[in-house]
Amino acid sequence: MGKGNYLLELLYPPRCAMCGELLDASDEKKCFCDRCRSLWEQAKEESCPNCRRDAQHCVCEPKYNRSRTVDSYRATVLYNNEKIKKLIYKIKTGYDAALYDAMAKELALSVMKYCQTDDNSCLSYPKRSKASVREYGLDHAKKLCYEISKLTNIPVLDVIRHRRGAEQKTLSAGQRGENAAQSYYIRDNDKIKVKDKRIIFIDDVVTTGATTVVCAALCKAAGAKGFYVISIARTP
Numbered sequence: 138m139g140k141g142n143y144l145l146e147l148l149y150p151p152r153c154a155m156c157g158e159l160l161d162a163s164d165e166k167k168c169f170c171d172r173c174r175s176l177w178e179q180a181k182e183e184s185c186p187n188c189r190r191d192a193q194h195c196v197c198e199p200k201y202n203r204s205r206t207v208d209s210y211r212a213t214v215l216y217n218n219e220k221i222k223k224l225i226y227k228i229k230t231g232y233d234a235a236l237y238d239a240m241a242k243e244l245a246l247s248v249m250k251y252c253q254t255d256d257n258s259c260l261s262y263p264k265r266s267k268a269s270v271r272e273y274g275l276d277h278a279k280k281l282c283y284e285i286s287k288l289t290n291i292p293v294l295d296v297i298r299h300r301r302g303a304e305q306k307t308l309s310a311g312q313r314g315e316n317a318a319q320s321y322y323i324r325d326n327d328k329i330k331v332k333d334k335r336i337i338f339i340d341d342v343v344t345t346g347a348t349t350v351v352c353a354a355l356c357k358a359a360g361a362k363g364f365y366v367i368s369i370a371r372t373p
C-alpha cells in the first residue's frame with residue numbers, strides 16, 4: 138500500500154457500503170462486510186412479488202414501456218428494501234472505488250449473459266444533469282458505464298445528453314414521463330453514430346421506466362436496432 142493510500146485510509150477508513158461498518162483495511166477491494174455480502178447474494182435470489190421470478194428474470198414491464206420501446210430489462214436486485222436503497226443512494230452520491238468496482242463487475246456479467254453482442258453493440262447511459270454532477274461530484278452511470286466498457290471491451294456511445302430541467306427523483310410518476318421526455322436529447326450531428334447500433338443502456342435503478350423509454354425512443358428514432366437496459370436494481 139502506498140503512503141498516499143495509507144493517509145487516505147486514516148482519514149477515510151474503508152467502510153461497508155451497506156451497513157457502514159469498518160472494514161479490514163488490508164482488504165482494499167472489499168466493499169461489503171461479510172454479513173452484507175451474504176445479504177447482497179440473497180437479494181439477487183429474491184423473487185418479484187408480481188411474476189415470482191428473481192430480478193434478473195423478472196418479466197414485468199415497467200409502466201412506461203407499454204409500447205415496448207425498450208427491448209429488454211435486466212436488473213441484478215429488486216429495489217425493495219432499505220439496505221438496497223441505501224446502497225443505491227451511496228452509488229449516486231459519491232465515488233467509492235471498491236463499490237464501483239464490484240457493481241461494474243455485476244453489471245458486466247449481466248451484459249455478457251443477457252445481451253447478444255456484436256460489432257454494432259455499444260454501451261450508453263442517461264447523462265446526469267449538470268446540477269446533480271455539481272452536487273455529488275460525479276455522473277455515476279457514466280462512471281459505471283466506462284468501467285463496464287473496460288471489462289467487456291464494448292465501446293461507449295456517449296451521445297445522450299441532458300437538458301436543464303427538474304430532477305426525476307423529485308417528481309411523481311406522471312410528471313416523470315413528461316419531464317424525462319424533455320430532459321434528454323441527441324444532437325443532430327450525433328444521430329448518425331446511433332444508426333444500426335444495439336444499445337446496452339446502463340442505469341442504477343429502473344422505477345417507472347420513463348427515462349429508459351425516452352432514451353430508447355431517441356436512439357431508435359436515430360436508427361438504433363435494439364435497446365437493452367441493464368440496471369443494478371428495479372422497482373418490483
Ligand SMILES: [Zn+2]
Binds near residue numbers: 154170174
Ligand atoms: Zn455491512
Ligand SMILES: [Zn+2]
Binds near residue numbers: 187197
Ligand atoms: Zn416481475
